[in-house]
Amino acid sequence: xxxxxxxxxxxxxxxxxxxxxxxxxxxxxxxxxxxxxxxxxxxxxxxxxxxxxxxxxxxxxxxxxxxxxxxxxxxxxxxxxxxxxxxxxxxxxxxxxxxxxxxxxxxxxxxxxxxxxxxxxxxxxxxxxxxxxxxxxxxxxxxxxxxxxxxxxxxxxxxxxxxxxxxxxxxxxxxxxxxxxxxxxxxxxxxxxxxxxxxxxxxxxxxxxxxxxxxxxxxxxxxxxxxxxxxxxxxxxxxxxxxxxxxxxxxxxxxxxxxxxxxxxxxxxxxxxxxxxxxxxxxxxxxxxxxxxxxxxxxxxxxxxxxxxxxxxxxxxxxxxxxxxxxxxxxxxxxxxxxxxxxxxxxxxxxxxxxxxxxxxxx
Amino acid sequence: xxxxxxxxxxxxxxxxxxxxxxxxxxxxxxxxxxxxxxxxxxxxxxxxxxxxxxxxxxxxxxxxxxxxxxxxxxxxxxxxxxxxxxxxxxxxxxxxxxxxxxxxxxxxxxxxxxxxxxxxxxxxxxxxxxxxxxxxxxxxxxxxxxxxxxxxxxxxxxxxxxxxxxxxxxxxxxxxxxxxxxxxxxxxxxxxxxxxxxxxxxxxxxxxxxxxxxxxxxxxxxxxxxxxxxxxxxxxxxxxxxxxxxxxxxxxxxxxxxxxxxxxxxxxxxxxxxxxxxxxxxxxxxxxxxxxxxxxxxxxxxxxxxxxxxxxxxxxxxxxxxxxxxxxxxxxxxxxxxxxxxxxxxxxxxxxxxxxxxxxxxxxxxxxxxxxxxxxxxxxxxxxxxxxxxxxxxxxxxxxxxxxxxxxxxxxxxxxxxxxxxxxxxxxxxxxxxxxxxxxxxxxxxxxxxxxxxxxxxxxxxxxxxxxxxxxxxxxxxxxxxxxxxxxxxxxxxxxxxxxxxxxxxxxxxxxxxxxxxxxxxxxxxxxxxxxxxxxxxxxxxxxxxxxxxx
Numbered sequence: 001x002x003x004x005x006x007x008x009x010x011x012x013x014x015x016x017x018x019x020x021x022x023x024x025x026x027x028x029x030x031x032x033x034x035x036x037x038x039x040x041x042x043x044x045x046x047x048x049x050x051x052x053x054x055x056x057x058x059x060x061x062x063x064x065x066x067x068x069x070x071x072x073x074x075x076x077x078x079x080x081x082x083x084x085x086x087x088x089x090x091x092x093x094x095x096x097x098x099x100x101x102x103x104x105x106x107x108x109x110x111x112x113x114x115x116x117x118x119x120x121x122x123x124x125x126x127x128x129x130x131x132x133x134x135x136x137x138x139x140x141x142x143x144x145x146x147x148x149x150x151x152x153x154x155x156x157x158x159x160x161x162x163x164x165x166x167x168x169x170x171x172x173x174x175x176x177x178x179x180x181x182x183x184x185x186x187x188x189x190x191x192x193x194x195x196x197x198x199x200x201x202x203x204x205x206x207x208x209x210x211x212x213x214x215x216x217x218x219x220x221x222x223x224x225x226x227x228x229x230x231x232x233x234x235x236x237x238x239x240x241x242x243x244x245x246x247x248x249x250x251x252x253x254x255x256x257x258x259x260x261x262x263x264x265x266x267x268x269x270x271x272x273x274x275x276x277x278x279x280x281x282x283x284x285x286x287x288x289x290x291x292x293x294x295x296x297x298x299x300x301x302x303x304x305x306x307x308x309x310x311x312x313x314x315x316x317x318x319x320x321x322x323x324x325x326x327x328x329x330x331x332x333x334x335x336x337x338x339x340x341x342x343x344x345x346x347x348x349x350x351x352x353x354x355x356x357x358x359x360x361x362x363x
Numbered sequence: 364x365x366x367x368x369x370x371x372x373x374x375x376x377x378x379x380x381x382x383x384x385x386x387x388x389x390x391x392x393x394x395x396x397x398x399x400x401x402x403x404x405x406x407x408x409x410x411x412x413x414x415x416x417x418x419x420x421x422x423x424x425x426x427x428x429x430x431x432x433x434x435x436x437x438x439x440x441x442x443x444x445x446x447x448x449x450x451x452x453x454x455x456x457x458x459x460x461x462x463x464x465x466x467x468x469x470x471x472x473x474x475x476x477x478x479x480x481x482x483x484x485x486x487x488x489x490x491x492x493x494x495x496x497x498x499x500x501x502x503x504x505x506x507x508x509x510x511x512x513x514x515x516x517x518x519x520x521x522x523x524x525x526x527x528x529x530x531x532x533x534x535x536x537x538x539x540x541x542x543x544x545x546x547x548x549x550x551x552x553x554x555x556x557x558x559x560x561x562x563x564x565x566x567x568x569x570x571x572x573x574x575x576x577x578x579x580x581x582x583x584x585x586x587x588x589x590x591x592x593x594x595x596x597x598x599x600x601x602x603x604x605x606x607x608x609x610x611x612x613x614x615x616x617x618x619x620x621x622x623x624x625x626x627x628x629x630x631x632x633x634x635x636x637x638x639x640x641x642x643x644x645x646x647x648x649x650x651x652x653x654x655x656x657x658x659x660x661x662x663x664x665x666x667x668x669x670x671x672x673x674x675x676x677x678x679x680x681x682x683x684x685x686x687x688x689x690x691x692x693x694x695x696x697x698x699x700x701x702x703x704x705x706x707x708x709x710x711x712x713x714x715x716x717x718x719x720x721x722x723x724x725x726x727x728x729x730x731x732x733x734x735x736x737x738x739x740x741x742x743x744x745x746x747x748x749x750x751x752x753x754x755x756x757x758x759x760x761x762x763x764x765x766x767x768x769x770x771x772x773x774x775x776x777x778x779x780x781x782x783x784x785x786x787x788x789x790x791x792x793x794x795x796x797x798x799x800x801x802x803x804x805x806x807x808x809x810x811x812x813x814x815x816x817x818x819x820x821x822x823x824x825x826x827x828x829x830x831x832x833x834x835x836x837x838x839x840x841x842x843x844x845x846x847x848x849x850x851x852x853x854x855x856x857x858x859x860x861x862x863x864x865x866x867x868x869x870x871x872x873x874x875x876x877x878x879x880x881x882x883x884x885x886x887x888x889x890x891x892x893x894x895x896x897x898x899x900x901x902x903x904x905x906x907x908x909x910x911x912x913x914x
Contacts, residue, residue: 053547055543055546055547055653074546074551075543075546075547076546076547076548076549076550076551080547081547081548082543082544082547084540084543084544086538086540088538088540088541088543088544089544090541090544090545090559090562090563091541091563092562092563092565093562101545101548101550101558102548102549105548105549105550105554106549149544149548150547150548153548153549
């Protein structure tokens with residue numbers, strides 16, 4: 001049944017003393033998908049992984065794999081396998097022995113073990129490293145050995161706990177591509193935990209964004225980035241400008257500025273305060289001042305980044321980040337500028353006091 | 364080759380020139396190197412040079428000495444194996460957070476380290492000796508149980524804490540995530556233990572065995588007390604000196620003990636280095652070890668509990684013996700035993716005095732030596748480093764005989780003084796403080812010191828402001844350790860005591876040899892209490908910040 005829920009979390013709660021590390025999470029993980037739990041540190045994402053692996057037992061709720069409750073099952077009886085953040089390779093075993101470990105526990109014939117290890121190592125481009133010890137491998141190789149050790153036992157569900165956090169930035173990009181390729185080739189249901197939004201966007205079929213023990217939004221990478229459910233998700237995934245606005249009958253008011261927006265684009269009823277989110281790349285910028293439908297702002301600072309120029313612009317007392325892509329050959333802007341954007345790129349939520357306070361803290 | 368030598372000589376000359384700019388540093392280096400040469404290297408050389416060809420031949424051919432060597436190896440091997448097994452039991456049990464009474468077991472396991480190592484021997488005699496509580500009073504046996512069986516048991520209990528300390532450190536540094544990973548792949552129970560935990564602890568086990576081996580090879584007090592006709596090299600060395608006045612043969616015997624000790628020491632220090640799997644892997648999200656399965660938990664508890672009961676019983680027996688009129692005959696409680704030994708004699712006070720001076724002077728010396736040898740460059744620092752760690756491999760009897768030989772004649776006539784006892788205590792324990800200080804120093808990047816110098820601090824000022832505060836913990840642990848070891852030491856000082864300078868440990872042995880069990884017990888109980896009181900005092904003075912023996 002491709003597409004159906006392979007792993008299901010039903011109202012899972014996990015407390016550590018007074019703290020509710022996981023505060024009622026329900027989540028479906030589709031078969032053969034790569035689902036990412038994305039969130040800042042301390043949001044409970046690793047706890048969820050440990051609950052599924054069986055290293056922790058949920059206080060409330062249930063975890064189902066293939067519809068079967070995992071309650072009370074110890075880790076060694078669950079059909080999950082974990083790739084640990086620090087790899088946890090056995091330092092006293094060679095690469096071969098590390099990878100063969102799970103098979104030997106299952107008492108497979110020696111020849112079968114050797115054959116499967118060879119196959120798995122070549123799948124992960126580790127041929128020729130059988131006799132090495134973990135300390136003799138590079139970070140990326142250790143990572144792949146950890147993945148091989150988990151994959152070889154053919155788990156129903158592969159769990160990955162920030163597997164790239166011990167690699168340097170360049171390697172992270174190539175290894176994450178490899179992980180995605182292998183996951184798709186093997187077709188294994190994978191739950192991937194990370195705090196890196198770019199990583200999550202790059203490799204996931206589905207992303208669940210978590211905050212303070214709760215799932216804030218579940219969706220495809222495009223959903224999450226383009227239609228964030230709330231300002232937190234918008235701010236956590238990618239760069240975003242959050243502005244205070246007021247909804248009126250025929251548009252929005254940002255300070256003294258009026259912005260014509262068709263009423264159907266605003267889920268907030270007229271007369272209420274709202275928070276407006278706009279991605280830096282959705283804003284066009286040009287030399288000003290000018291009339292028309294553009295808004296006039298003032299350049300506060302600019303950072304030349306090669307592929308883009310990032311401007312910080314003051315717009316009626318609020319700060320706005322604008323990315324000008326492909327600046328080659330164009331003059332750098334200063335002083336008064338005109339900014340404009342497609343109203344359909346705006347996201348709008350009713351402003352709650354809590355949200356406004358968070359915005360204050362961000363600026 | 365010639366080029367390298369020239370370059371070497373040139374840099375040496377340069378180093379020496381730099382040192383002359385800093386006369387205080389140069390003076391300190393000469394003093395430290397000189398003291399190490401005189402009090403560590405010279406006595407060893409004297410021992411090795413003393414025996415003539417005839418004595419070396421006798422050592423190798425005479426069946427009596429061969430049998431003694433065999434005895435020594437036998438008891439050392441047996442005790443080491445059992446002590447490491449017990450040490451592992453305690454280390455493993457106390458590393459599991461869910462084993463009941465683990466804090467109590469941690470305390471019990473370090474008790475023998477703080478008390479005289481021959482406490483067990485004394486208790487054993489009181490329980491199973493000719494007038495023993497069990498053998499004579501309860502069972503009415505008139506048997507002689509002195510021999511290797513008893514010695515084995517006593518040595519196991521006396522030295523398992525050394526294995527425990529080593530293994531506790533190793534087990535604590537094993538990343539718990541490895542056990543998670545094994546379980547995740549399908550391993551559990553004994554299989555997990557055998558395939559992951561045990562192999563990871565193996566370098567620690569070897570290291571612990573080598574360390575315990577050094578102690579059991581050269582221990583003197585317990586074989587003297589409970590060995591009976593079962594003689595070992597250490598006790599025979601003593602007999603040769605006191606009974607026959609044969610320093611040549613005594614030297615040959617202690618030299619025979621030196622060889623295996625040095626081999627164990629070299630293996631432990633150089634071969635095992637870098638073979639540990641317990642490298643720190645940085646942050647780990649899986650901090651807590653897995654829960655221990657119920658039956659295992661209770662088996663660990665029962666094992667440790669049994670040992671704890673036996674150990675505490677030995678202490679109880681000695682303390683009861685101290686208050687009994689005549690052990691095994693007249694059980695009337697009395698303070699007479701304390702009267703004769705502790706209150707009228709000066710032995711206990713001597714112990715405290717000498718050990719206190721040795722501890723203070725030794726810790727300062729250790730820290731200064733570590734600083735000079737590892738921070739200054741001067742020719743001969745490799746030899747100095749070797750001399751500072753060598754005493755850890757030297758049998759106490761060898762130090763005793765060596766000091767007699769080295770300091771019996773001018774220019775340094777020290778025999779018969781308190782100074783020689785203090786020196787023996789101090790230099791015997793130097794490696795502990797020295798290594799602690801070196802470890803502390805290695806955590807301080809030279810750039811920190813350079814930073815201070817850059818801001819205008821003179822060398823001494825840098826040492827005082829920056830380096831010393833950072834290695835203070837090394838200093839205090841050296842202080843405490845040297846004091847405890849010196850209070851309890853027997854094998855070296857037994858050769859060096861003279862009337863008026865007798866220390867408590869030596870007097871316990873003398874009293875026990877005369878069969879004055881009550882007085883021996885009173886002295887042992889007082890010695891142990893004195894150590895505890897000083898430790899307590901020190902803890903109060905340092906505001907409870909002192910950490911000792913992993914507690």
